[in-house]
Every structure is written in C-alpha cells, then in structure tokens.
Amino acid sequence: MTAGTLYGVGLGPGDPDLLSLRAHRLLGATAHVAYFRKAGRLGQARRIAEGLLDPQACEFAMEYPVTTEIPLSDPRYNEILGAFYTECTTHLLGLLRTGQDVVVLCEGDPFFYGSFMHLHSRLKDQAQVQVVPAITGMSGAWTATGSPITWGDDILTVLMGTLPEDTLADYMARSDALVVMKIGRNLEKVRSAIDRAGRLGSAWLVEHATMPNEKVSRLSEVDDTTSPYFSIVIVHGQGRRP
C-alpha cells in the first residue's frame, strides 16, 4: 500500500455552499489536486472548487482524450478511455508512493456514476483510498423543482439517457418516481420514451441545478433538441401522504 492517501472527494451538484464540511477542509489543505475535464474547458469539478483550494496546490488536469466523438458502442471507445485511465493512475500512484496525499475532485457523489470509479478500481489494491460522499446531482435537481421526489413506498428508478428508447420507455412506465440523467444529446429520445410511457405531462427538465443559471421547465414545453450534459429529468412520485 502507498504511504499517501488518495481522497475521492464529492463536490455535490454545483453550489460550493453545498460541499460537506469534510470536503471543504480537504480541498483547502491538499498540496495535490486532480480532476477530469474535457480538453480546452475549465471543467465542472474544478469550477466548483474555485477559490477553495490552496493557491500553492499542484494541479493535475486529466483531460478526456474523447467524449462524444466516438460512440459508446465502438470498441475503440473503451480501448482509448481504458488507456487514458491507466495513464492517470500511473501518475497518481507516483505521487502516492512518495507519501503525498492527492485529492480527486468529483462532480456529485464519487460512487454514483462519474469517472472517479475508473481510477478507484485500478488503484484500490495498491493505494490507501478514502471516499467522501456528497450530495448527488439528482438531489440538487429535485430540490430545484420545489417538490419531494418520493413519498411513502414510492419506487424510484434512475435511468441514463444513453439507454435505448425501448428500454427507457419500459422502465419509465413501471416506476412511481423517475430520474433520468445524461440528457444532453439524448433529449429527444428521452422525451419520446417518457411520452410513450404516459408520463410526459408530469416530467420536468432541470438544467444547472443549484447554480446561478438554474432552470426548471416542463419537459413538454421544451422545444430544444439538446440540453446541457448535466441536465436531469424528474418525475415525482405520488405515494402515501397522511
């Protein structure tokens, strides 16, 4: 095991005021910080952490070699991403072996979808790892709608907009409450699936939840064909209400 510890620190849905006390303390104290981002962008994780890091901290930006240029179904996608995660792991292990702690900034909760887990799975048998859970993006989204997502015995299903339309429609029709993530370019497919499931009238699209440009719209009234990658669709449950 390495002398240094890798901290996978969840930053929550976007508002820095929603960081946990532990996350806030770790960010301010670390000498080494790492984060994923699309090449040429600041990146959502780094943006949330702005002003909270030690100005002397050494930053390691892990830039995805590919995001949506290659479809997920193309075998090259896993191959290129796999090599990238291994390269990042090698760099981080180098730091951890010299006794340095490293904080990896994670959007939302580190163990709920996201990229941190691809480092974690490669590092966990060789390095000390600690994970700090966080408020999920979906919690930020349902809070933005101003209504509870689930009541009583409601069943909640969380779906990714990247799934096939038939799969989406099938699961949407069978759940009380719904969360659909990774909307982005999948917006039209998600809307079509939710309509087939008879739930379009009660669906909301939440963009930039908890951030200054937060926007909540009825999905049926959205004309756009794409939406920010981090947008989330919400259908509230209607369970037991004494």
Added chain:
Amino acid sequence: MTAGTLYGVGLGPGDPDLLSLRAHRLLGATAHVAYFRKAGRLGQARRIAEGLLDPQACEFAMEYPVTTEIPLSDPRYNEILGAFYTECTTHLLGLLRTGQDVVVLCEGDPFFYGSFMHLHSRLKDQAQVQVVPAITGMSGAWTATGSPITWGDDILTVLMGTLPEDTLADYMARSDALVVMKIGRNLEKVRSAIDRAGRLGSAWLVEHATMPNEKVSRLSEVDDTTSPYFSIVIVHGQGRRP
C-alpha cells in the same frame, strides 16, 4: 406568505462532518429548531445536530403519536398521522407569522422519503420555505461498502422494504443496481425477495452508515430477523468499465 422562513435542512446520513456548509451555518444561527422523533427517544436528527445548535435555541420536538404500533394498511394510521402533521404545522405557522425563522432538522435529504415533506405540503402555500438538500442515507451506505453503486448505463432501482415481497422480487430481478431502504422488521422478507430474484449472493446489509458503529455484512451471512430501521441493502451495478 409568512414573514419568517421555514428551512427544511437535510443533515445527511449521520456523520456531522458530512453536513453541508449551508446546513452547518443555518443550524448554528437559528433561534428555533424543530425535529421529528419517536416518543421517549432523542431522535436521529437531533442526535446528528448535537453540539451544532445555539445553546439558547428554542427546541420543538415533534413526537410521532404512532410508529409501528398500527399497520400502514389500517385507515387509522393515515388519520392519526394526518392530524399530527396538521398540529405540528399549526405550531410552526404561529412562529413563522411572527417573523421567526425555523429550521426543521431532517435525516438524509428532506425531499427523499422522510417526514419533512408532510409539513412542506401543508405549509408551502402559506409560508416562505427553503429546502437544503443533503447527502442521502443511501450514499452513505454505498460509500461504506467501498465500491461504486453504479457504472456507465446501469439502471438503479430504489425500493422500500415495506413493499410486498412479490413486488420487491419482481423489481429486484429487473434492475442492475439496487438500494432497499426501511429494512427494520422487513429484513426476512427483503432477504427472501432478493434470493428469489437471484441477487442474494451480491447483496450487502449496511447498518449505521458513516457513524462510529457502522457495520457492513454480506446479506447472505446475516442471521438476524430484524435490523435497525435505517439499515440499507445494497446490490452494486456491474456496468461499462473502460
């Protein structure tokens, strides 16, 4: 609308160090705090807040008139609970109308199951309300297992242990990742359902997640017939891993 604001403040899974910065600040500043609890107990929400409140704060403990003494299916359950929530609402509205702010302490996230929403639904058209999202109990539970709950396109289903066994088994068989909450006296039923769904071998029982007495067990190796109310069963997804 009332002059005072009602804050529904999520406290997260149990460790006070996982409170958000905003929640921590609101707790320390409020002159009026309210929380639900079982009669005769300190209550989980109040326990998490111990030491974080202004010692001069006025406390309003809302004690459930019934918890498991009457089955959920008995019409008296909704009747008694409904009258109780209305009584609590009346008291809170009295404070809010005199311009006092009130913080309601909520276990987990206020809009994800829980009791706060029964106050919220009664108050939202008469009072200023602000909700502070929080780390859910399930995030605490999957973090405790040391493995990510969902990868890639995994479908996650959240079920309550209070549902009928056939319903549980049906949904458990169709989901990649599973979270089952409200285990308590439903432990045997949940175990039987998860076994019928062919998932018992990969199920974990997490008790007191993020707290000093946190315990993670393979569900197949648990001999008990009951478990703490806040225990959570977890089955991890096995999705795309570049």
